Amino acid sequence: MKAFEVNFDGLVGPTHNYAGLSFGNVASLNNAKAVSSPRQAAKQGLQKAKALADMGMLQGLLAPQERPDVETLRRIGFTGSDAQVLEKAAKQAPEIFLACCSASSMWTANAATVSPSADTADGRVHFTPANLTNKFHRSLEPDVTGRILKGTFANEKYFNHHRHLPDNDHFGDEGAANHTRLCSNYGHAGVELFVFGKYAFDSSKPAPTKFPARHTYEACEAVARLHGLSDDSVVYIQQNPDVIDQGVFHNDVIAVGNQNVLFYHEQAFADTQKALDEIRRKFGSDDLHFIEVKTSDVSVEEAVKTYLFNTQIITLPDGDMAIIAPSECQESLAVSAYLDKLVTLGTPIKKVHYFDVKQSMKNGGGPACLRLRVALTDQEVAAVNQNTLINDAQFNRLNQWVDKHYRDELSFDDLRDPQLLIESRDALDELTQILKLGSVYPFQR
Numbered sequence: 001m002k003a004f005e006v007n008f009d010g011l012v013g014p015t016h017n018y019a020g021l022s023f024g025n026v027a028s029l030n031n032a033k034a035v036s037s038p039r040q041a042a043k044q045g046l047q048k049a050k051a052l053a054d055m056g057m058l059q060g061l062l063a064p065q066e067r068p069d070v071e072t073l074r075r076i077g078f079t080g081s082d083a084q085v086l087e088k089a090a091k092q093a094p095e096i097f098l099a100c101c102s103a104s105s106m107w108t109a110n111a112a113t114v115s116p117s118a119d120t121a122d123g124r125v126h127f128t129p130a131n132l133t134n135k136f137h138r139s140l141e142p143d144v145t146g147r148i149l150k151g152t153f154a155n156e157k158y159f160n161h162h163r164h165l166p167d168n169d170h171f172g173d174e175g176a177a178n179h180t181r182l183c184s185n186y187g188h189a190g191v192e193l194f195v196f197g198k199y200a201f202d203s204s205k206p207a208p209t210k211f212p213a214r215h216t217y218e219a220c221e222a223v224a225r226l227h228g229l230s231d232d233s234v235v236y237i238q239q240n241p242d243v244i245d246q247g248v249f250h251n252d253v254i255a256v257g258n259q260n261v262l263f264y265h266e267q268a269f270a271d272t273q274k275a276l277d278e279i280r281r282k283f284g285s286d287d288l289h290f291i292e293v294k295t296s297d298v299s300v301e302e303a304v305k306t307y308l309f310n311t312q313i314i315t316l317p318d319g320d321m322a323i324i325a326p327s328e329c330q331e332s333l334a335v336s337a338y339l340d341k342l343v344t345l346g347t348p349i350k351k352v353h354y355f356d357v358k359q360s361m362k363n364g365g366g367p368a369c370l371r372l373r374v375a376l377t378d379q380e381v382a383a384v385n386q387n388t389l390i391n392d393a394q395f396n397r398l399n400q401w402v403d404k405h406y407r408d409e410l411s412f413d414d415l416r417d418p419q420l421l422i423e424s425r426d427a428l429d430e431l432t433q434i435l436k437l438g439s440v441y442p443f444q445r
């Protein structure tokens with residue numbers, strides 16, 4: 001049986017905008033109120049997905065969410081026609097209104113935590129949508145995310161879908177952005193690393209003081225329990241609270257892993273030695289590469305600015321690994337010098353490919369944020385909704401779909417335009433037909 005890692009990238013939604021919604025996320029705050037380009041954002045994402053497919057990788061897509069989120073605006077008391085709801089909310093509560101317009105579901109690393117069948121007690125692939133409780137705009141995502149995942153992985157024999165964790169800060173769960181799986185081969189049992197920012201039920205433990213810790217230890221344990229993972233194959237790692245306070249709002253801003261490689265900054269974890277010892281013991285093979293980047297090579301500030309660690313490390317069909325990096329890494333002297341050196345160090349990483357995902361980067365989302373990794377056997381790949389996988393025909397169809405429905409530019413005043421809601425719903429209605437997803441959106445039910 002063969003096994004693969006399939007990346008499911010988030011399609012950027014038609015309301016992509018910069019609203020400064022994520023306290024603790026430096027790029028989001030710095031670019032608040034900038035004019036966005038939904039069309040360019042969606043195309044940059046599709047280009048990256050297609051480029052990986054062209055490298056011989058299996059590549060999927062996850063549909064975006066319906067925004068503006070009229071259902072939530074009604075739930076908090078705005079009434080009348082849809083146009084009146086938008087008008088009243090934008091006028092009376094502009095900040096809340098903006099949160100209800102965010103296209104943040106594009107960052108599918110936060111869609112869910114996924115455990116492959118080789119790791120789970122029932123031998124199925126498990127999905128738990130992230131509750132994203134720490135940010136109001138993101139907390140609106142999990143129900144529809146669950147439906148999109150069920151429409152994408154629509155086969156109970158192979159896929160086990162859980163409900164998201166309780167919606168409370170104590171169980172704050174940011175999904176796969178804080179989860180890495182190490183393994184010798186995608187189809188073999190691996191070690192799942194769950195990284196958290198704080199202990200919710202023990203305030204005596206260290207925690208950041210400036211910016212929020214979005215993800216808790218208790219959430220990590222709950223997901224590992226739900227997925228039926230054995231204690232011998234799970235490692236819980238606390239993030240260094242100091243780096244959260246420097247803008248590392250998710251662990252995937254400071255560390256990334258693939259198969260037998262863990263690539264991380266020396267300041268990433270609260271107790272690095274303890275974490276590495278436990279990983280080594282549980283991994284069960286000496287063929288393991290810990291690639292630690294020193295502060296003297298790349299500072300935390302530079303890592304946050306360039307997203308050196310928000311790169312994808314992928315295993316190409318020939319067995320070599322490549323890094324998929326944002327073009328910001330190429331533009332930084334320190335980081336491009338580091339990456340030039342990295343490919344000569346004799347680790348499995350042999351190549352670097354740079355991609356322009358600037359529309360996403362301006363909201364703090366790099367290549368790794370834009371994808372959800374799902375390790376699948378060949379039988380499981382065959383059980384996936386095939387319309388969600390990228391090939392030439394589907395790529396062309398989706399590009400045309402973006403051209404037909406997306407605006408070139410979007411600023412605050414455009415978001416209250418009732419025509420944008422109509423355009424977005426038309427686009428998503430057509431998308432559910434292209435992807436054969438079923439009726440996943442509130443306006444379709």
Ligand SMILES: NCCC[C@H](NC(=O)CCC(=O)O)C(=O)O
Pocket residue numbers: 017018019020021022025028029102104107109110135138177249250363364365366369
């Ligand atoms: N994994 C990357 C997530 C980035 C995301 N940014 C945002 O939601 C910014 C939205 C805005 O400010 O318009 C976040 O912080 O959760």
